[in-house]
Amino acid sequence: MRFHLALSFLLLTASLPGAAATLKLQISDQGGKSLADAVASLYPEAPDVAPGKPMPPHDHFIDQKDETFVPLVEVVPLGEVVIFRNSDRTRHHVYTFSPLATPPFDFILKPNEVSAPIHLTKPGVIPVGCNIHDFMINYLVVTDSRWAAKSDDKGSVTLADVPPGTYTVKLWHPRLRPGAAQPSQTVTVAGDQASASLSMTVMAPPREDDRDHY
């Protein structure tokens, strides 16, 4: 399985050594197009890096609207809680058989129902589906990184409060070729603003949407 991570990253440094920085990453695919829903996780290379301010814990809501999980990808720090909500007028049967969900879960949500909180305690990617609507898919990216986020529609990821130091950025995307190692790259953060451009090889989007018959 092949992948590559372009080495074309830029590093901008500013003053104020020692302060935590905001790191902006620009993620693109192998063709140079901005890639949405890519997850970037930061791991310090030196174990004694200043811890920085931890991300405030919060519950993660996954909605079901127009027979679609919203959002497609949710980044969940290890130990936090996910709650599913049904905003459709039909039932959904939410489930995963991923071994990373302990135990694998399933529940039926009637319209306007909200699930019980689900604690996620193992890092990794948990695909979630609906047994009634087979085309529905959602990815819970459970991360043990202190700094992890997904890219917006413009392929941009913003990570706040990153202390100065050298980090490995690991990337993941729903269309990362299965079996391929997660692309990773080293970035150095110094000052209060830093940015890098990263690219990753992903599979082409599906040719047909099951529900779109134009």
Place this chain on the structure above:
Amino acid sequence: MRRLALSLVVAGLLVAGPGRGQDLSGGGYLDLRMVNTGSERAPVDGGPGKTRYGDDGTVVHLAEAALYGNLQLTEDILVFADVRYEPSQRTAVDLIESYVRYRPLSLSPWRWSVKAGAFFPPVSEENTSPGWTSPWTLTPSAINSWVGEELRTIGAEGKVEWRGESDRIEAEVAVFGWNDTAGVALADRGWAMTDRITGVFDRLRLPNALSTGGKGAVWREPFSEIDNSPGWYAGVSWKHEDWGKLDLLYYDNEANPSAFDQEYAWHTRFISAGTTTGVGPVTILAQVMSGTTTINPEGDEDYDTDFQAAYLLLGYRLGRWRVAARADFFATEARNYYAPMRLSEHGTAQTLAVSWAPIDSLKLTLEGLRVDSWRTQRLSYGLSPGQVDHQIQLGAKLSF
């Protein structure tokens, strides 16, 4: 009884109405065509032609109007029905497909399901849109024209799926009845290029040349049980997120070729392989089919017709536009038939279709079809065996 069942399905669909995101959901469409043909008389009129519409110049047709609906009875049980109005069918409204599917949840990569009712065997790579239509062309390939005309699984199918990280393997086995005359059209008429699906209660017209004197209408009911013994099929498919999918199917209606009940049973078996894949922005659909159909009216000698067909479709999609080009190849070889009845044929067809959906509820398609075929049976119509049929259609499909 059959009519009562159909009325209940129609009533259910009308209650369901259009919509998405409800336990009861469905939709429908109206398909209008302006057709120009330079063809022989059409098969639906008893002629030797290869296209749906025959020798009547430029005409506007209502191809069909259809309603379909899903009822999610419980989280595991789905009821589906698809009914259609088509001007030349026997009943005002007919059933295209209707089945109940039971698919319980599985918290492992393996999942099983079973469905029962009347449905298409998993042959086609093309017919993925509602009403068993194709998003690419108005007219399906020769293979799927035949599947629509003569095949329906009236029975039950069990399926096992294995769901991996990026691929999925499915295997299915079905047992069915009421498909004992499947194959007669290939033997006695040959391949055709038509999107007129035969409804479950409908009949199929065969060439007038088969009647005594060569002028009368000849009909067969494709969905008949004659020998009171079931047929079966088994298939396997592999779907990969990146690559596409590969399908393989073996079908055998296990009909007793000597059985007779108003019409003969045709023992039809075939192997079919198909793929949906692509290169860059181009979608590729391809299928091949090879089989034999046999009757043995006297019980002492088999009359075999071998049949083969293949197609390659290249499709390109840009937003609400689609362009598709398809090449079809088809042949039948009648063995053991005495010379004047020789029914073998061979031919090729080219289809080019451009479609545009200016709004969600309207799709316009312009399609040109050319079928070049050789069939000795045309001598019975006073025609040369080699003919080229043309059909140009402008279709407007209004969906809701």
